[in-house]
Amino acid sequence: MPLTTNILIVGVGGQGIVLAGDVIGLAARLSGLEAKASEIHGMSQRGGSVVSEVRYGIHVSSPLIPPPGANFVLAFEMLEALRGLERMRPGGLVIANRQRITPASVTYGSAVYPEDAEEQLLAACPKAVIIDALAEAQAAGNARAVNSVLLGMLAHHTALPRQNWETALAQTVKPQYVEVNLAAFARGYERAERNV
């Protein structure tokens, strides 16, 4: 395991990004590691781009990911995945939800959503994993469990034990949603296993 694992979570306000960060931090701590995280509240939560950073390891100083960047970029949306690339370290891995959320600058303005977002992502990170997490979440029983699908995929690529991820997830989401989130997590985890 590298000294510190750095995870950049990117997406759009309201997608459950803060919760995903909490699960990662707790899974790390259940594994006996130190975890730090940084999130942004306020104006950025009104449908804007949202970035959350989580770091874990034997000892962690900064709550923000320092150069050379993130080991993992966990992207809830394709455009934000592209935006997150500049924070990824060489050899890092992008795990992206295939969903596209059109920003206002495209709907009402002259900006263009990159049609070739997936190609661009794969060009910058050839081993990037792009998954239809919304469909997986729906298959698991709840469209809102997208973050658990993505966490499942991430979990497989980290050195933290699966059991600790599941405990962390179960302790973080509301009791009535534990089951569906664990199912979504399992779908993500097993998807990642099959792709390896």
Next chain:
Amino acid sequence: MDLILTGNQAIARAARDAGVALGVGYPGTPSTEVLETLVTLEGGHAQWAPNEKVALEVGIGVSFGGARALVTMKHVGVNVAADPLFTAAYTGVAGGLVVMAADDPGMHSSQNEQDSRHFARAAKLPMLEPSDSQEAYDFTRLAFQLSEEYDTPIMLRTTTRLSHGKSTVHEAPAETDLPAPVAPQNPQKYVMVPGFARARHLVVEDRQVRIQEWAESADITKTEYRDKKIGIITSGVTYQYVRDVAPEASTLKLGMVNPLPMAAIIAFAKEIETLYVVEELDPIIEEQVRAAGITVIGKANFPIFGELLPGIIAKGLGLEVKPSATATSGLPTRPPSLCPGCPHRGVFLLLKKNGLTVSGDIGCYTLGVFAPLNAMDTCVCMGASVGVAHGLERAGLDPAKIVGVIGDSTFLHSGITGVLDMVYNGSHGTIMILDNSITAMTGRQQHPGTGKTLDGMPAPSVDLEGLLKSLGVQDVTVLDPYDLANTEAELKRALAYPGVSVIIARRPCMLIPHEIRPKLTVDADLCKRCGKCLRLGCPATGKIAEEYNGKTRYLPVIDAQLCNGCGVCAQLCAFGALKVKE
């Protein structure tokens, strides 16, 4: 397992464990969650004040009564609270008084990035700055002790990354045997008339010297020698960045950023070959180090604006930062926007449509400035919409073409006196209070107009109409901003009214309990693809490109997941193509 807490949560728990009688403040990112957390803790008491000045005055009163108080605000809130702050430095305290000022370098959610350390220097108040959640807890506990020991309010500075950063916290035993409240009985100390204040000023100056002496050898002044070729003086969360970026460098971490432990700084500087100061925002440490005759590299290498993110610190230290991967195309920006069904949206559309000059204010509705609404011309600070609207009128502009726009919480914070001024000085201006019955932007906090207190208990709700009438406003109108035709008619009438008009546009925020309305859908057969509905900029509306007679045209679509059924878009459609979904 220790707790994992944000800096704000840690401060709240420390305040509770320090036995504070009250936490008081006004919401403001990134400070808001301190009181929201404190009120949920067993034994925690907290309340919102209408603004930061009142909050601090209440905190001072708690302290004068012999109990402990925590007062919280964002950096610009300190401007509002500055009047009591400067004189509280003279009176000192009875019970411990800690004033938390949350700075926002990088302006994640603020109108400026002023540096609160200036206030500590100007008011001659000791200021502590924690670097992670554990220190947020420890320094808050320490601040209450120092406040009582040195008879002074203590400022606690955080930044966005400290307030909203998460790390582990180990709590210390709570204090239990705090003294009972006692009425203040020392006018020479607590009544600041010139004769008494002159004597207190000397106390302030002496106190600064004594607490500086304490800081020289205190645990919170951390000298860490490693490689002495590079030494870095820093404080707050930037210390953590420095440790990651330059792990071999020696560091002097300052837990107290006013007054500075100059002897410790001089001793550190003597050991170091190349000395840096890494501090976010203004060169406050750097200038004092220079004034001591020490050669140091600061703002020459590290920007005076924005956050000093780890990559920026690395560059400033001359370390190589390898370029990273990027997308190959330009990426459209994704600014924040008003929520689907937000009651403010239609109002801004009408203000734009009528070609009005709009003086705006601080809150969600400041988002009215962005495309496609483009309906705000000025925004300065809390409450300024009212004064600026009146000033534009006094500049000689036609008041029938000017509207000041302010939210309910902002109006109660500092809009009332502006309206009083308009009435007093014979204005013909028009103010719209966008009353969504909550402090929305900071995350749905209660205020004196919502009928609830911070702890969720019922409270009297201010009667805005009655308040305005008693200020002397003759023309007060309450309307439903979802009704565009009526809103526009009332707006035109108010603008023509020869006196002060206030329109209260009342509809609850979409993020608090509100009327559930049927969602809308687009009838593609009736739609003429004019795009008028898209000019609202509602996140629930999108468009699908179609080929038609060799040209591309766009069919609007409504996302049923996002639509809140406000029906404002349907009112814009001349063809009846936007309908309630069957």
